[in-house]
Amino acid sequence: MTSMALEGNARSQADWKMLKRLLVHVMRDKRLLLFALIAYPLDALAAILPPFLVRQILDVAIPRHDADLLLWFCGAYLATLFLEYGAGFASLYAMGILGQRGMQSLRRDLFAHVQRLPASFFDRNPVGRTLTRLTNDVEAVSDVFATGAVTIIADVLTICAVVGMMLWLDVRLTLLAFLVVPPLVLMAAVMQRYARISFREVRKHIARINAYLAEHIGGMGVVQTFRQEARTAQEFTKLSAEFRDANRDAIFYDAVLFAAVEAIGTAAVAVLIWFGALDMTTGIVGAGTLVAFIQYIRRFFVPIRDLSTKYTVLQSAFASAERIFQLLDERVTIVSESDAKPMEQLRHEVALEDVWFAYREPEQDADWVLRGVSLRVRKGERVALVGATGCGKTTILKLMTRFYEPQKGRVTVDGIDIRELELTSLRRAFAVVLQDVHLFSGTVMENLSFGADATPAAVEAAAKLVQADDFVRKLEKGYATEVAEWGANFSAGERQLLAFARAMVANPQVLVLDEATSNVDTETEARIDHALDVLLADRTAIIVAHRLSTVRKVDRIVVLQRGQIVEEGSHAELMRGDGLYKRLVELQFAEQMG
Amino acid sequence: MSGTPPSAMARLWRVARVHTRRWLWGFVLLLLTNASAMVIPQLVRRAIDDINASGVDAASLRDLAILMIAIAVAGAVVRSLSRIHIFYAARDVEMDLRNQFYAHLTRMPASFFQRHPTGDLMSRATNDLTQVRLFLGPGLLNMVNTAIAYASALPLLFTLSPKLTAITLAIYPPSFFVVQRVSRWLYQQNLAQQAQMGKVSNFVQESLAGAHVTRAFGREQHQARRFEELNAGLYAINAKLTKVRAVLFRLVTALGSFGVLLAVMVGARDVLAGDLTAGELVAAVEYMALLSWPTFALGWVLSMVQRGRSSMDRIDGILREEPTIRSGGLTPEAMDPSVETRALTIAFGERRALDDVSVRLLSGKTLGIVGPIGSGKTTWVRALLRLTEIERGQVFVGGHDIVDLDLGALRRMFGYVSQTHTLFSKTLAENVSFGDSAASVERIMRALTEASFERDLTALPQGLETPVGERGIMLSGGQKQRASIARALLIDPPILVLDDALSSVDTETEQRILGHLRRVRAGRTTVIVAHRVTAVQHADEIIVLDRGKVIERGTHKTLRAQDGAYARMAHRQELERAVEKSSLAPADKSSPIADAQARVTGGAR
Incomplete structure (x- = not known):
């Protein structure tokens, strides 16, 4: 086995562990979770019923000239509409709320943790970086819920339901329809890959523009005293053009993908007409089935198209979650021992006993800030x-x-090492x-x-x-x-x-x-x-x-x-x-x- | 051009007009896209009606299918091309506006940047510009598309079934107002969310900065409670947003389905009655489906238009501001490097930063300026370069009133090292050659040597090519100052101005740099602003400023002899140095590290 594979394995294990830690926060409300778990299949079910009912109307009620049956089907259609709207809303809402509560709890834990971190942590880490963990990174994880990327599992459910329904309606038509679909899905997948790469480029370039702008707005005085207005404007124009070009790629892939989705239904219908015509003339397949198939193919394709966007959101969420847990795993080095005694009334003295201290691991003599300091402060002094x-x-x-602990020597209160005090x-x-x-x-x-x-x-x-x-x-x-x-x-x-x-x-x-x-x-x-x-x-x-x-x-x-x-x-x-x-x-x- | 300022939209139009060809292509292709989409339901209708009307031959159905595929492919091509053209055009306009914005900023004086903090300008150049681009790209595209879709689908639908047309008109147009309401609500909630996020972020930042206080008082619980209040507020808004998003998201699908249901209910009865064929009903349903997205999109776009307009107003607000420091027309061939201020008075609001300051610095001489913080030293220096607004008749360089001089010609005279020593996130070499990007490596090295940077150079990982990081974060304070000095020396300015440029280096380095300067700038005009007496003691003239006024002037010798502010300052600094020196005496105890080292290398030693 290559080391690459090992690494990949370790990585996915780490991802899995991270997911579990995240889920602990998200799944606090069991009732809401149950609610979402019930709503999702209902939503998938509601998504596959309307085309079926249209088929029933066109292929059953109309040929039979049965007005009562028509009314029945229409009623059923209206009912599924409510189901679709209701279950869809409920699942999105329940999952969204779960997510937001999870983020609230994650933020709470982070803040509490950061407060307990030792002063040396703050020496090593600028405030801005820690702030980013608590704000931007939590937001990136939260995006999974806000953008609906969390429905990625539900999407799979919907896709399966749609394919199942199509097979049940007509196996031959389904197979015919999928003559067109796989190549298109493949094309979409390739396009998405490029789209994702180009979006990454776009983000890189916008970050550059923003950094340049912020820096030069702050340093405009220097630009002006050195008379570099024209040159920096030229540099900026170049960055701007690079950003535009990166966007052009993204636009291209996006437009092609979008157009492909629009065309796919039509192409599938054409194939159905072409090959399915014989079936239809013999009356085995009605117009309703055809209409239903058109709608099913669309419902099949849309979640697949969105998959890559959702995947990107998930990826950035994972990257952020990794940074968040890194902070949460940062060790709290100065803590009360489990058997620590609370500090009571000072009776005699506070003392430093031959204390040696350096802010960082001392490598050279100059790193020592205190060199064997002994000091007694008596009560009242x-x-x-x-x-x-x-x-x-x-x-x-x-x-x-x-706030810090000495490398050598000890600090005492009435003779007790302060490390033994709460x-x-x-x-x-x-x-x-x-x-x-x-x-x-x-x-x-x-x-x-x-x-x-x-x-x-x-x-x-x-x-x-x-x-x-x-x-x-x-x-x-x-x-x-x-x-x-x-x-x-x-x-x-x-x-x-x-x-x-x-x-x-x-x-x-x-x-x-x-x-x-x-x-x-x-x-x-x-x-x-x-x-x-x-x-x-x-x-x-x-x-x-x-x-x-x-x-x-x-x-x-x-x-x-x-x-x-x-x-x-x-x-x-x-x-x-x-x-x-x-x-x-x-x-x-x-x-x-x- | 007319005298009245053009409106924001007129400015946008002027920029967009440059790309007319692209816009036209985009909209023509959009028209074709819609045309191709409108043909498909007709073909589907023919196929279904043919099938139902028995005796169909497979060959004609095959031809129909091939035609459909051809149209679908052609439709996909024109659709992607129309999107590409319109979105490209929107990005082009965005780029042009962004470039205009930056070019405009380069003309603005310091007072402008005090009025508009960096964050504000950044938000206009990013968030607002994005809103304008969304209005131009998806906004315009969807508006035009909706208009075309309605204009083409409605007549076709009408020929199929007037009844279904009536139903469509009854449901669809009102629904885009609903969508508009919901998306505006969504936008407002988004703003509220951002505001709350800002509060959380501020609180966290402040708590982190004050973590030592919280800790010292053992008040972690208290701070956690306060954080939780803000956190709960954030959750409340996020929960509301979740609800709005879920409603909006589901509204789209529900809208389409509801239209289909009504069409089928009404249409099927007509089919039963024989007024409509099954094929016609299917085609009608398809037309309604074609209208459902444009209907939704229009509602969404309407709120986008509002945002785009107000964002363009904010961008225009900046672009419309005229610089308060305008270049004069005078560009003398050669200028004498002398400086004079005559009764220079500069007030910021009520406070007089400079009050009647008259100073004359002759060509080749060195002027030293000392005084407490806020005494007007920097203001005086900045007035020379016209970095602050000044009146005519107060500042003269080379005998010319600087208000009459071309700004470029004036500033070419100076090499200015400010106390903030702003570096850019480029390499050290690029920073030093900032004033002349064509400078050779030899010139860069010479400037660095003159600024006493050469010893640090060997410690930098990539030497001259070391990236110094944002605002020079990779360098120490003293290194940043010396790099800034090198930057000014590189352009070999007729007048060198060091504005408290040596505060972050120790006295020894300061003396070394000043020694270098006295050699390379022998006989050149120099202004040194400093806190330390040692930095100005060799100057030909020293002025002492206090609260904007000159309170003492003379040479180091004459001022030291008086019992004035300068003499007191000098005395104190001498004492300070004495203490500094005594604190640097070697320690008499050995450290544990030295002990350990002694143990390890004991034998060898």
Whole structure:
């Protein structure tokens, strides 16, 4: 056996597994599924009855001059019409709803999963890519239901029913009819193959045009300063022409296919007349059978024609499903162990014990961000981390809240490794206020309470304490004001105060704060300073500090350099020496003066 | 041309008119297609009536069959040709409009792109253009086809049976209004679905970006609940869409079948009464079947026409906008590379980005501009190239008021490196030679060397031919900046403008690049906008901008001596460098990797 065949085998097995996983989502509603399963055969049945009834009218009722029988057949025809419409609608609808519910459940699972993925996943994968999985890829799978590609199985049922009916009516005519049909089906199949290839080309070219357009609209300034307007227009015209040519191929195959479908009925009828004429003259086959056959041949051919479109939809759905499951299979590396204990009241200290950490698998010495850091923060103590950019300050905060795990050493709370603590309870005990304040869409109130069990009054009280209350109240809708995307309707200082309020509402045991460096006006500066006092009162805190006013508030300052602790002590102690801290402070002063 | 702006439809007509021959061929062939389709039921009628009227000979039936096949084949040929011609024409018009659209954009100034974000322009060039093309292709084809089908089938049906004709007219025409309603409903639901999808997408994007906050507060459940609300909303719209689609889909088949039923009910009685032959009834049923698709198609197409028109309006809205920066007529043979702004004032709304800025830069000199973010540095530089709207009498290049100058002639004077350093998704070589696609490899290499890129070149997998990816994503920030500088140096501009172009490189690289520049551009006009004092310290003149005003001017030496903003900035940056240097001191502890390496290679060492 060749490796190709093996690969193909593995691939179809993988497809089958994927289908099973998809079906789990789609088949949640058993009753609706049963409904669809009943409606499909009814639909197929309804599709084969009308031509038969027309034949009965033309070949039985009319020759017999039986008006009553005619009325009966007409009544039956009307009934099948309702059946066809009813069952057809029901099957499409039931399957569509099943599909949409399935997609809803898939989206729910994806979102929940993504939320549990470790921070390192987000370092490796840009937001846009993950977003595409949750939106475009789910949509592509959903298309299977929206475009009716899911009926591909039902189509086979209809085709079988049609052929069965034709054979039952007249075996010889059926065989005659199929003298014409197979070559046409074959031709259609070949055409479809080319059509599919050309559609793929079309998609490739439109993607190129869109990319070119987006890029050059964004870079129009460069195009203009380098006076390349004419040349880029020429390039664009070329892309445009290539796209048009790709479309011409697609149009050609599509038009030929369409015309062939229209011609096929006529050709089949002609053959029937030619060869079947003798039968008809002897009265064995009536005009009605002929009419019925014309309609059956059409009903046979249409699903075959649509097969390739449906196949394409299925293919792209499979490709998307593969990417979706890849994301779902992405391992959640940081989880609570099954025997994890919830974090209780902090009694003594939070500590880092000889911690070595690198963001990626360390290959060279420079990859290490922390190099054997040991740090103890006692209950009620406030510690500031200070150092130049990239010295590892923020990383320490991320390890304490178990956003990342150290390669060597451990992080403990009262001597217990935090890996043994339940994750959510650990993180709720440590409220983190980050440098870049992220606000969510929704009202100010929703942002401040952020899912916590806090009454509006409690939220407002917390906001008041950190002086965020008055500027919120000044807004037209107060706490009900919608936060714009990325919190754009608030100034940097206001966003900072809102983040403090959010942390106040969460009321953490340990405050973990990465101080913002952004420049704010002096009035806001004073407010932030005051808010920080409130926030730090009677609380254990670890702060990455940038402001001189902040380091003066803490009990101990830890100075980091290249992932190591180099100095420790109070502000006064450190200023007495001539270390890195003193130089940093001098710089800070200069910045605040200038 | 008349003075009033032509309407959107008139513009579409002007573009479509170019392809008149194609359109005409398409419609003539469509006529033939319908003619061939109309003959078939007549032949079927003759065959059936012949069979019923006993004493038929097989030979005449055979002839009939051969004729039918011939007509079917001919019909298929003209049908495909008519579709090909009409759809080709629609694609041609689409292409012409798209090209016009891009060419138009190249003439628009920056202010236009601020008013119309990329997403908006893209949507017009893609979604709206598709709607226009659908209106021209399937839309026109089906409209004309329906008209021809009705015009030819109805008289034929009438000669067979006036009664059946009456029935057809009673059912079919009203039904296309029903189809039109349903398809418009479908379209609206589609828009609603897209809007909801947009909300879901925004929420997901924001949640992903803020995942650290959610995590830090342990609020995953809360976010999942909010997502579920949006997700349920999306489901609700999708469920509605599913219903509409199912109705529409089934309506087509039901419509055709219902017509056949009525025809058979009424027709069969006539056959029984002897007023109609069986063959005539079959032919009549066939004619009605021929009309069922055009009837449905018309309803579908009517809503397509509306969408096509409003989309064309949106495209026309862009094409109708005139550029606010128009080229002057003056194209001097040679221009002195000197620059002057006289009391230049530029306001964006209320805010004055530049306030009374007078600067003179003589040929061959270097000007440095420093100042905080938003102080107007970039605005001043962009005014020189007329990338922003300016008044006459404020900016002069080579002694000419730039408003009078041809835009090409003006911009040819400059090599401009902006702070955004936009690269295109082509190869590095293509990006560097963007200003002169005919540049030799030697020239490209020289430009890269002058921009201190040559060392990075060896690290790139395909060297010069490395694709840099969308917006240069394959390159680091510093590499992007240096590639942009090389791009400007390649055209060897009389005036080089570096607009904060060195912010992403370290001080050492900055000094190396500036050193190169001082050599290759000795005696050439240069403008350097920077945050770092080190970047401008060698300039012949330095101006300090603050809130659009010149607050200090002089040389590095004189400014450093004053106790002004420049001196404070210089002092702070010196301290910063000192700290930077001390942080780069080697670590005294060895890392586990070094330990491991020592263990592995221990013997060898």
